[in-house]
Every structure is written in C-alpha cells, then in structure tokens.
Amino acid sequence: MEPVTTTSYIVLGIALFLLLNSAALAVYSERRVAAFIQNRIGPNRVGPMGLLQPIADVLKLILKEDVTPIQGNKTIHAIAPIIPVVTALMTVAVIPFGEGLYVTDINAGVLYLLAVASLGVYGVTLAGWSSNSKYSLLGGLRAAAQMVSYELPMGMAIASCILFTGSLSMLDVAGAQEYWWNFFRNPIGAVIFIVASFAEANRTPFDLVEAEQELVGGFHTEYSSMKFGMFYLAEYMHVVIASMLITTFFFGSYHLPFAGYWLPEMSVTAKAVLDVSVFTLKTVFWAFVFIWVRWTVPRFKYNQVMKLGWEQMLPISILNFIGLAAIVYAWYHFI
C-alpha cells in the first residue's frame, strides 16, 4: 500500500470527529425526518434550521435533577449507562474509513466486533435490573433476550461474507469488495444482516425494549438527567455504527460499485478524500433508512420477534452460509 500522508490523517481526524458528533446529528435528523414523514416542520428554532437543537437538548439534560431509585442498586445504576456508550465507541477502532485510513488492524477484527457487540447487552440488562422496577426489569430482559437471539443470525451473515474474504481482518473485508460488493455476491446475507442490525440496535420494528404501551420507557424508565442522556446518545451511536457495519460488510465499504474496473489511479490525498466521502455518504444513507423504517413500520409483538429470529432468520442464515461455502469451494476447485 502507498504511504499515507499527513493529509490523509487530517481527513481521518475529521471523519472521527464527525463520528463522535454523529449521535447529536442523528438525533437532529431523526426529529427532522420524522417531522417530514408526518408532514410537520420539526425543531427549527435553535440556531439556523434548528441545527443547534441537540446542544440545547444536552444542556437541558445536564441541568435536570438526577433521580436515583432509592431501593435500587446505586452503583450499578450509575455504571449501566456508560457501558453502551463505551462499547459503541470501541467498535469504531477496527472500521476502515478509506484505503490505509483506519485506527487499528486486528487479526481477528470481525470477531472483535462481535465480542464488543455482545458486551453491549450488559448495559441494558443491568439498567433494567438495578432500577428495581418491574417495567425496567422486563424491558432489560426483553432487550437481552432479543440481542442474544439476533447475534446468531448476524454472526452467520458475517461468516458468509468472510467466505469471500478469507480473512477476519476488517481491512481485508473492505479490500475484497473493490470489484464486487458483498451485496451482489451474498444478497440473502445482506438482508439478514440488515434486519439483525435493526434488532441489535433495538430500533423499530424491534423496539420491544421500550414499548410505551406495555413498559412505559422500558429499561430506562427510572433514568433521568444525563444518565438518561447517555442511553439516548448510545442508541443513536448504535444506529450510526450499525450503518457503518452494513456499509463495510455488504456495501463495498469505501469502494464505489465495481470501482476496480473503472476507477482511474489517483493521488493519495485525492483517494483519501474520495474514500471518506463515499464511506460517509453510504453511512448517512443507511442511517436515513434506520430513521425511515422507524416512522413507517409498526412494532412487532414479542413472540413474533423471537419466532422471526430463531425459526426463520437463523435457519436461513445457516443454509445461506452452507450454500455459499459449497459454491465458493466449487469455484476455487473446479472452475
């Protein structure tokens, strides 16, 4: 690979900076898009076009009184909101933003992603338990069961991508899609991964965790002030991260479609700018899809969620994996 210049690092820095603030942006865009879909205006008072609304929200949250349930477990109640934020940020470490633009490369990067995602369950579960409230507990348990269930089809979908890559490093996953995106090679896997991402992020139509009619606010019923804010931010971070993962695994990462066939040679800096822009645009698109789905698709029932996960997605993802493995084997050995 060509040497990465200082300019590239600046581009990377900007990308990461945007990422850290993406949660705030996502909150704003969710409200605007929701308003757009529901034929309203949405927040437009704070700053130009209402762009400073997230800052106002955060300020409001910080200034509010922090209430802790007196019968709950105070330590765990305080620790719980930190966990989803930390795991969301940890994920970014292995995602490449462009050619040579990445934070770190782990030999088992894909497994690292799964490991970190699996730790995220603790935040929700512990928040539900430590609040010492029925609504919270049920919400937390629902969330944990749902996340554990959907990790399996998600893992199988990722595994079916790895068949084309032959490596668990995220750089190789991105690099292998220069000519053909994984979406074209593995469409079933892509659909499964996208659905599972929605479930993992606890977004509609899988937001059983905070089904208002049944559970008030679900696991964060007893949270207030900035602790609630952290859950709120973590949710949008997960949306952004999930969009990035969908992009990286199935939609060519930072590559344009079939880029290897037609994209001319470029200077390092130009390539870096192009890569980051392409990656960011795709991520923004998928984040938009997340919001879009939320305001158009109604919520499942809980038994439907479980049934979909275990009886449909898991067998399909396993069969998809086995079928693709056979095809890849035949491709390399007989053709």
Next chain:
Amino acid sequence: MDYLHDLYAFLPGIITAIAGLIAILIDSYKDDHDGIFGLTVIALFAGLVIAVMDMFGPVGEAFSGMITYGGTAAFGSAVVLFGALFSVLISREYLMAIDHNFGEIYALVLFATSGMLGLASANNLVMVFLGLETMSICLYVLAGTVKNQKMGAEAALKYFLLGAFSTGFLLYGMALIYGATGSFDLYQIAQAASGDLLFVAGGGLILVGFFFKVAAVPFHMWTPDVYQGTPTTLTAYMATASKSATFVAFILILSRMLPAGAADWSSVLTVIAILTMVLGNIIALVQDNVKRMLAYSSVAHAGYLLVGLAADTPEGYSAVLYYLLVYTLMNVGAFGIVAFYERQQGLDFTDINNYAGLGFKRPAMGVMFSIFLFSLAGIPPLAGFVGKYQVFAAAINADMLGLAIIGVLASAASVYYYLRPMVYMYMREPHKDLPLVQPGWLFKASILILTLLTIYFGIAPGGLSDLLASYYSGEWIVQIAP
C-alpha cells in the same frame, strides 16, 4: 491424511453419533418412537459387529494419534456397545410402563455411547476428557428423566454436582500434566515424564477423577442415590457401559501414560482397591432396596477391577478386560429383571420384602435372576467366577498376595447379600397375590441371551482370554527411567 481409513477406525462411534442426530430429527418431526427404537438398536448392533471384527484386526492410531483402534480399544468398544445394546433392548417395555418412553432418551443413549467409544479408544487426554464429558452429560440427564418423582431429581442433581466436581479434578490434573510434559498425547507424555512434583500431582489428580467416575471408595457417595433414582434399565446402562468405558480408558492411561518409574501408582491403586472392596461389600450387606444393593455391589466390583489394575501386569490388564465383559453381562441381566418386577403396579418392587414368593410365579425369570446373582457372587461355573479368578490370579502373580486374600474374603462376604433376594423369592410366603405382567418377546429373548452368555463365558473362557492376553504381548507398556 487418509480420512477414509480414519473414519473406518472410529466407525462405531460415528455410526452411533449420526444415529443419535437422526433420532432427534425423527423425534422433532414425526414423533415416531418405534422408528427411533429400531434405529437405535440397528445402529448399536452395527457398531457392535464392527467392533467385534476390529478385535481380531490390526492395532494402530487414527485421527493424528487422537484414538487407537484394534486391541484394547476394540474390545472396550465392543463391551460398551454390548452393554448399550442390551440396555436399550430391555428398556423399551420398562420405559413404556413408567410412561417415559421419550425419543430423546434413545438419542441421549446414542450420544453417550459415542462418547464412551471415544473414551474407550482415546489415545490423547483431549479425547479422554471429551469422551468422558459427552458420556457424563448424557448420563446426568438420563438420571433425571423421571422428573415427577423426588428421587429422580435428587439423583440427577447429585450426579451432576459430584460429576462436575470430579471433572474439575480431572481437568486440573490434565493441565498440570500438560504443564509438566508439554503434550496431550499419551505416549509423548510417557516419553517426557519424570518424577517431578508437577507430573506426579497431575497424575494423582487424574486418578482421583477416574476414581470418582468408577465409583471407588471414598469417591462412591453418589452411586447408591443415583442408581436408585434412575429408571432401572438406564441404571443398567449407567452401571455397565459407562463403567466399562471408564475402566478401559483407565487401562489405556495407566499402561501408556503413567510410567511406573515416576511414582508408585500401583500402591495407590492397591489401597483404593482394598477400601472399595471392603466397604462396598460391607455396606451392601445391610441394604433392603434391591437397586441400592446392586449399586453397592457395583462399587464392590469396581474394587475387584482395581485389583487387576493394581497388579500392573499384562495379565492384570487382560483380566480386567475380561471382567468388564462378564460384569456387563451379569449386571444388565440383573437390572433387567429388577426392571421387570418393577413394572408390576401396586407395590414398590425395589424393596426386597416384596420379592417374597415371586420365584414361583414366573419360574424362568426367577431362575435367570438367580443365575445372575450367583454369577455376581462369583460362584462357579458361572462367568463371574472366571472373572474374579483371573483378577485375583493376576494379583497373586504380581506378588500381591495380601490384596488377593482381602479380595477373596470380601467376595465371600458378598455371597450373603446376593443370596438374600433368592431367599425371599423362594423361601418366603408372598404378602399379596399379584398377577405378574407378561413380558414381551424382545425382553425375554434379551434376558435369555444374557443368561446363556453368562453360563457360556463361565464354562469356556479360554478363547476370549487368549485373545485378550495377546493384546498385551510384546512391547505393550512404556518403560521409562525415572
């Protein structure tokens, strides 16, 4: 690597494992219990035929030295499959009678059997562990099959907790041995073995783990409760097949992995053997429950088997193998008949008092029960006598006269409790006139075959003994300087 050759070397295990998987699928889609039963019997029988053929075949290693085939391993596999096959054959009617004829039970028996086959042919500590665990986990569940009785839940929980505990010992020992020698392969461990503390401690912990699994005193506490709470025919399976597999693995480990130079393993085994024989027999004397009596008797039999291991000679090992077959024959038969009596409604037929007068009601059953009990007691000319004779003869030839004498005395004491059920059956008046149910032809035929084999191996042990002895001729044991 020649995979077909490897597959053939472990064919019985592969057949049983695949049959288990098919059994689960049949159970979940069709709920066809007769089909599952037939599949189980066919798979076990096919495995038995292959294992018996292997007994006369060449000896070697397969799967990169993970398992051995032929010789000891083949004979062990054959005994395990034999025990499993006959336990399953006598199980069906009994399980239907107690309303627990689930397809999963057969699947679990098949999985457990494939684990036992892995254990009985293991040539690597990894396989020892996996085989033992596959077997144990299935047995924990089988012990708790009857959930609506307190006894079943108690049996399963006790078995599970103590079993997990003993697995801890075993694993810890394996870890220490790996630390001392840097290998899991039995031969390589023996090559790298030395008398240092790490190795000896590891070997000792592995022995403790095995003592737990074969129910040697003082690690026998779980046996009576578990044997009592488990459905009787599954107890037969538990008592015979699992004990045989564990003892064969014990032989493999002792003869290949733990060189005599490193530590005095033989005297450890001697002490445990004496304790097991004496305590097992003494406690069995006072049992009023037939299943508990048989449980303690199986503890005592573990003691006799340990005598053969303590001898640490080719003769001792081949005697143990012979004893395992005999023990399987007798115990499956005895438990099978207890299971038959238990099928009568109205009285608790594990209580010895309720055996009064039963001997004349179904004379054939009574006679066959007597034959099994006589054989367990070691009365000539039945198979049990030959087994005991060979084991004690091996001990005497290895200059362990004291051990042999204690064994013979303990064995003489055991005659009392083996004769007790017979006394009740033939010399007491029945309390209540109960008509006995008619057993099915499959059950009768299986018990009859077991009886005939018990008599046959008592009269003509020669051919099999010679075959077993031939496994240990030549360079069978690893000699290492300490």
Next chain:
Amino acid sequence: MITYIFIFLALLAIASALAMVINKNTVNSALFLVLNLVSVAGIYLLLEAQFLAVIQIIVYAGAIMVLFLFVIMLLNIDAEESLFDKFRIKYFVAFLLAIAVLSQILYSLGNFSNMLPQISSEMAEIGTVEAVGDVLFTDFLLPFEMTGILLTAAIVGALLLAQHKIKPGSNND
C-alpha cells in the same frame, strides 16, 4: 510498558476473582466474574493469543454470563450470609487445604522466574485465527466433531429436563 499492563491486568483479575467470591450480592458477584473474564482475556492478548482473547469475551462474557445474570435476576436471589460471620472448623480445614494447593502451585511454578515470556514471531503465529483453524480441522478434527456431539447432547438433555408436559406418544395421556 507491557510488564506494567500485565501487572495491572493480573491484579485486576485476582482482585475481581476475590471480590466475586467474597461479595454477598449475587449480581455483583456475576459482574465481578465478567470483569475477571475480561481481564484474563487481556492477559491472553498480551501473550499474542488474539483469537483466544476474543473468543473468551464472545463466549464467556458475552453469552454465558448474560444467561447467568438472566437467571439471577429472574430468581431474585437474596443476599447470602457472609462467609466470615462465624468460625467453623470446616472453613479452617478448607483454608489450610487451599494454602497447601497454592504453595504447591507456587513451588511448581518457582522455576519460571521471568514474569512474561519472550514472544517470538512463531509464537505469535500460533495465536492467530488461521493457525487455530488449521489445527482444529486437521489434528484436532475428531475432538472438534466430538465437541459438536457433546453440545448437541447437552442441549437435548437440557430441553428434556426442562419440558414439563408429558409428551404425546407415550401410553396414558
């Protein structure tokens, strides 16, 4: 630097293990166990065993402990009485035994004075996914398949024990 990280992780592992045993609250104990598992995974990373480290987190911290927590939360187990409330001869004997085992381990490990091994590039190779996968499907093929059977049997067994209904197909229902 590596040494300091090791000391930090080792202390964390030991402290969390102790805290897990001593803590009265079962949920706290479970969480300390998670912390313990994660810090041990960190030690694996220091030894360049990346695959093992990640799998440790996915399997133990991510899957098994979540189920543990589930059960503890649903059962709502009360805080146990402390181990150290009253003196019993049993505890004293157990303590002595523990000391004996510990000294045996220390004695056995006494030869290895270097705290961290020098990791050569060959050793680092062993910890990668490729190396583990390679060995798993060649030398350890049979144990690998056997593990599959073991886990299947465990699941079938758990379901058999957990089912409450008497199944259709048996005689009297």
